[in-house]
Amino acid sequence: MTGPESEESPVRRAVCPGSFDPITNGHLDIIARASRLYDEVYVAVMINKSKKGLFEIEERIDLIRTVTAEYGNVRVEAFHGLLVDFCKQRDIPAIVKGLRAVSDFDYELQMAQMNNGLSGVETLFVPTNPTYSFLSSSLVKAVAAWGGDFAHLVPPEVLTALTERLRED
Numbered sequence: 001m002t003g004p005e006s007e008e009s010p011v012r013r014a015v016c017p018g019s020f021d022p023i024t025n026g027h028l029d030i031i032a033r034a035s036r037l038y039d040e041v042y043v044a045v046m047i048n049k050s051k052k053g054l055f056e057i058e059e060r061i062d063l064i065r066t067v068t069a070e071y072g073n074v075r076v077e078a079f080h081g082l083l084v085d086f087c088k089q090r091d092i093p094a095i096v097k098g099l100r101a102v103s104d105f106d107y108e109l110q111m112a113q114m115n116n117g118l119s120g121v122e123t124l125f126v127p128t129n130p131t132y133s134f135l136s137s138s139l140v141k142a143v144a145a146w147g148g149d150f151a152h153l154v155p156p157e158v159l160t161a162l163t164e165r166l167r168e169d
């Protein structure tokens with residue numbers, strides 16, 4: 001419902017979902033921009049039991065909380081299930097996603113249409129900062145594993161955590 005009789009929450013909320021294994025500067029750029037557009041931004045760390053990550057869910061959450069603390073309106077939570085259920089339970093009408101390139105668009109469009117069809121939640125696409133258009137958690141891990149320089153691709157806390165994790169393995 002829209003207009004003066006709307007029952008929508010006056011608090012404008014959005015969610016930035018992902019695996020965040022680990023968070024990169026590309027993710028952080030999107031979260032920071034969403035935090036300027038919305039009153040409250042949830043970062044949903046979606047649990048995928050069939051995919052073992054390099055970092056445990058709690059470790060990913062701790063890193064995201066640390067690097068988003070300065071924004072003041074970002075909440076970080078794990079969730080196992082459909083993203084639309086996460087949104088419904090928290091009264092979140094919008095999903096914010098970064099688009100790095102046209103190649104992202106096919107799958108992102110499918111998910112956006114599915115999510116809208118399931119529950120009416122909207123997806124807002126934000127063009128990624130071109131500095132990060134090639135960036136993904138998987139590529140960062142690959143570069144790090146082979147001793148490449150990735151300091152400019154992740155926040156300093158992630159640089160430390162990833163370096164230590166790879167030393168342990």
Ligand code: PNS
Binds near residue numbers: 017020046081114
């Ligand atoms: O960082 P990723 O792995 O690219 O994020 C993908 C993610 C977690 C956002 C997406 O897989 C997702 O929304 N998963 C939650 C389960 C769900 O709602 N699936 C239906 C999507 S149409």
